[in-house]
Amino acid sequence: MRVIRVPGVGGDFLVPRGWPQPTDRWIRENLYWQPPAGWVPQPGLRPAPAHWRYWRPNPLWYQMSAPLFRGIAPWRTAGLTFLWVWLAMAVAVLVLPLTAVQTLLGTIATFGALVTFIVHRTLRHRRMRTALVRIRIEAETQRTGRLIREYQAYLSAGS
Numbered sequence: 001m002r003v004i005r006v007p008g009v010g011g012d013f014l015v016p017r018g019w020p021q022p023t024d025r026w027i028r029e030n031l032y033w034q035p036p037a038g039w040v041p042q043p044g045l046r047p048a049p050a051h052w053r054y055w056r057p058n059p060l061w062y063q064m065s066a067p068l069f070r071g072i073a074p075w076r077t078a079g080l081t082f083l084w085v086w087l088a089m090a091v092a093v094l095v096l097p098l099t100a101v102q103t104l105l106g107t108i109a110t111f112g113a114l115v116t117f118i119v120h121r122t123l124r125h126r127r128m129r130t131a132l133v134r135i136r137i138e139a140e141t142q143r144t145g146r147l148i149r150e151y152q153a154y155l156s157a158g159s
Helices: 024-029 059-064 066-095 100-158
Strands: 002-004 011-015 055-057
Touching: 059 066, 066 100
Parallel strands: none
Antiparallel strands: 002 011, 011 055
């Protein structure tokens, strides 16, 4: 598998084995389009394996989609706060005699960090998956419209 990254494009194209490298223009025009099963770019090539993942988000995508994750930032902040409290309790145990309060705070911080981390990652994953599904649907709509316009232009040029 080869990974093709085009400057200014928020997704990398994952080229199946034996396929030619697509042009930058093709990648820009078909960003996140999911070809149907059995589709090949040229006759005579083997189709991609079943459930092939053609695209993956790249650093530019994460940079451009940052506003999508602002709503879950408090979960990240809370998790980092719990982590700092846990770290302070761990250092305090090394310096001071262990007390019930330190044990309680350390336990709360441990579970708080764990829970907020899981919630943050789950929400992030769901938002990302939802965004990518919407992008794929839009990519299919744009591709279909472009192909129709190109075919109509071809037909009118032949008349």
